[in-house]
Amino acid sequence: MLTDSLVPDAEADRLADALRTAGYDARGVLDLLGEDATGALARGERVPALRATTGGSPVETLTRLFLLGTTEPAAAVRAAMPVSGLLEADGDGFRAAVDLRPYEDWWVVSDLGTDVRPGPLRPDHVLGVGSASITLSQATLRRPVGTALDLGTGCGVQALHLSRHAGAVTATDVLPRALAMARLTARLNGLDWDLRAGDLLEPVRGERFDLVVSNPPFVVGPGDGGFVYRDSGLAGDEVCRRLIRQAPGVLADGGWCQLLANWVHRDGERWEDRLAGWLDGLGVDAWVWQREVADPAQYAALWLADAGERRSGEYEDRYARWLDWFAAAGVEAIGFGLVTLHRSGAAVPTVRIEEVTQQVEEPVGPHVADWFDRLDAVRDADLAGIRFGRAPDLQLEQVASPGPEGWAVTAQRLRQPHGLRWSATVDPAVAALVAGCDGNRPLGELATVLELAYGIDAGQVQRIVRGLVEQGFLIPH
Numbered sequence: 001m002l003t004d005s006l007v008p009d010a011e012a013d014r015l016a017d018a019l020r021t022a023g024y025d026a027r028g029v030l031d032l033l034g035e036d037a038t039g040a041l042a043r044g045e046r047v048p049a050l051r052a053t054t055g056g057s058p059v060e061t062l063t064r065l066f067l068l069g070t071t072e073p074a075a076a077v078r079a080a081m082p083v084s085g086l087l088e089a090d091g092d093g094f095r096a097a098v099d100l101r102p103y104e105d106w107w108v109v110s111d112l113g114t115d116v117r118p119g120p121l122r123p124d125h126v127l128g129v130g131s132a133s134i135t136l137s138q139a140t141l142r143r144p145v146g147t148a149l150d151l152g153t154g155c156g157v158q159a160l161h162l163s164r165h166a167g168a169v170t171a172t173d174v175l176p177r178a179l180a181m182a183r184l185t186a187r188l189n190g191l192d193w194d195l196r197a198g199d200l201l202e203p204v205r206g207e208r209f210d211l212v213v214s215n216p217p218f219v220v221g222p223g224d225g226g227f228v229y230r231d232s233g234l235a236g237d238e239v240c241r242r243l244i245r246q247a248p249g250v251l252a253d254g255g256w257c258q259l260l261a262n263w264v265h266r267d268g269e270r271w272e273d274r275l276a277g278w279l280d281g282l283g284v285d286a287w288v289w290q291r292e293v294a295d296p297a298q299y300a301a302l303w304l305a306d307a308g309e310r311r312s313g314e315y316e317d318r319y320a321r322w323l324d325w326f327a328a329a330g331v332e333a334i335g336f337g338l339v340t341l342h343r344s345g346a347a348v349p350t351v352r353i354e355e356v357t358q359q360v361e362e363p364v365g366p367h368v369a370d371w372f373d374r375l376d377a378v379r380d381a382d383l384a385g386i387r388f389g390r391a392p393d394l395q396l397e398q399v400a401s402p403g404p405e406g407w408a409v410t411a412q413r414l415r416q417p418h419g420l421r422w423s424a425t426v427d428p429a430v431a432a433l434v435a436g437c438d439g440n441r442p443l444g445e446l447a448t449v450l451e452l453a454y455g456i457d458a459g460q461v462q463r464i465v466r467g468l469v470e471q472g473f474l475i476p477h
C-alpha cells in the first residue's frame with residue numbers, strides 16, 4: 001500500500017545525504033556533546049548540550065533543531081539541510097516540526113516530545129524511541145526470518161530492527177500520520193517496508209509471518225484517554241487480550257510473536273489465571289513474564305505525565321476519573337510484561353506464566369530463544385537416556401548456622417550470574433542431582449542413585465530435571 005511520506009522521496013534522499021555529510025549520526029552527536037552533556041540530555045537537562053553547540057556548524061544546527069528544540073537562524077538551517085518540509089518558521093528563523101534523531105545506525109522520525117514542546121501531546125502523537133520500544137527490541141528474537149510484521153509501528157523503530165534479520169518487513173499502524181513518519185524513517189535509511197493502515201491485525205488478515213512484534217497501545221484505563229499511541233480505545237486490558245487471541249492466526253509454522261502487554265490484577269482473581277484464560281486453546285507455546293506491577297495511582301500518574309497532561313488544567317479531574325474507573329472495575333494493580341508465543345507444532349503446547357522481576361542480561365532475546373529451545377529438547381522425551389550438564393556459570397549459595405558439630409547448612413540456592421539470572425532454592429536432593437549432572441552419565445543412572453540416597457523416584461527426578469532444564473540450570477547434552 002502506498003503511504004504518504006512527510007516529504008517526497010527525492011527530498012528524503014537529499015536529506016539523508018545532508019545528514020550523512022554533516023556527521024549527524026550517533027557517534028557524531030556523542031563526539032559533539034561529550035559524555036556529560038549527553039548524560040544530562042538523557043535526564044531532560046538541555047543546558048549543557050546548548051552550551052556545547054554554539055559554533056553554527058551543520059551538525060550543531062541539526063542537533064539544536066531536532067534534539068534541543070531551538071529556533072535556529074535561517075542561513076544556518078539552509079546550510080545544514082536542503083528540506084523545509086520538516087521545519088516551521090519561527091520569527092526570522094526555523095524550528096523543527098518533527099523529531100529526527102540518530103538511533104543506533106539509523107535516523108528515526110517521530111513527533112517532538114514533551115521535553116522540547118511542553119504541554120499535552122496532540123491526540124495523534126507519533127511516539128519516538130522510548131524505554132518500552134527498547135525493552136521490546138532487546139527482547140526480540142533476532143534469528144534470520146523470511147517475513148516479519150511490526151504491528152503499531154509508529155516511528156518505525158521495531159521495523160528498523162527487523163530489517164536487520166528479516167527478508168521482508170510489513171509494518172502497520174492505525175494512524176496514517178504514523179505511517180508517513182515510518183515511511184520517511186525507512187527511506188532515510190535506504191529501507192523499503194510494506195506499510196499498511198488499519199486496526200490491529202485487520203491489514204494482514206489471511207497472511208502468515210515468521211515473526212510478529214508489537215509494542216501496542218497497551219495502557220489500561222477507561223478506553224477513552226484520547227492518545228492513539230497510548231490508548232487503544234478499548235476499556236481495560238482488552239486490547240492485549242484481543243492481540244494475544246488473534247496473533248496465532250497470523251503465525252507461520254514455527255513462527256513467533258512477541259509483544260509488550262499490560263493486564264489488570266482484579267479483586268478475587270489471580271493475574272496468572274487471567275492470562276491463562278487469554279492463552280487457553282490457542283495451540284501455541286506461550287511464555288508470559290510479568291516484569292513489574294504498579295498500583296492504580298502510580299500507573300495513572302505515570303501515563304498522564306507521559307502525555308504531558310500534568311500541565312493541563314484538567315489534570316486532577318482526569319487523574320480522579322481514571323482512579324474512579326479503576327475502583328469501579330475492581331482493579332487493584334496493573335501488571336506489565338512480555339508475552340512470547342511460538343507456533344512450535346507441539347501436540348500439547350506449553351504455557352508458562354510467571355514473574356521475571358530480576359535484572360536480566362541484555363539483550364534478553366537470545367535467552368528467550370534458548371528457553372524455547374530447551375523446552376523443545378525435553379518436552380516429549382524420556383529423559384532417562386539423556387546426559388545432562390550444568391550451566392557453565394552455575395553457582396550454589398549456601399546459608400549455614402552454627403550447630404553442635406560446626407556449621408550446618410540450612411538453605412541452598414542455585415544461582416546463574418548470567419543470562420536470565422535465575423535463582424532457586426533447592427533441597428539437598430536437588431542439589432545432589434545437579435552436582436551429579438556432569439554430562440557423563442545418563443539421567444537414568446543418576447536417578448537410581450538418588451532413589452537410594454533420598455527416596456525420590458525416577459518420575460520425580462524427571463519432573464525436577466524438566467524444570468531445571470527450562471530455567472537453564474541444566475543443559476541436555
Ligand SMILES: C[S@@+](CC[C@H](N)C(=O)[O-])C[C@H]1O[C@@H](n2cnc3c(N)ncnc32)[C@H](O)[C@@H]1O
Nearest residue numbers: 133152153154173174175199200215216217229
Ligand atoms: C506505544 S506505540 C509503539 C510505537 C513503536 N512501535 C515502538 O515500539 O515504539 C503504539 C503504536 O500503535 C499504534 N496504534 C494504536 N492503536 C492501534 C490499532 N488499533 N491498530 C494498529 N496500531 C495502533 C499507535 O499509532 C502507535 O504508533
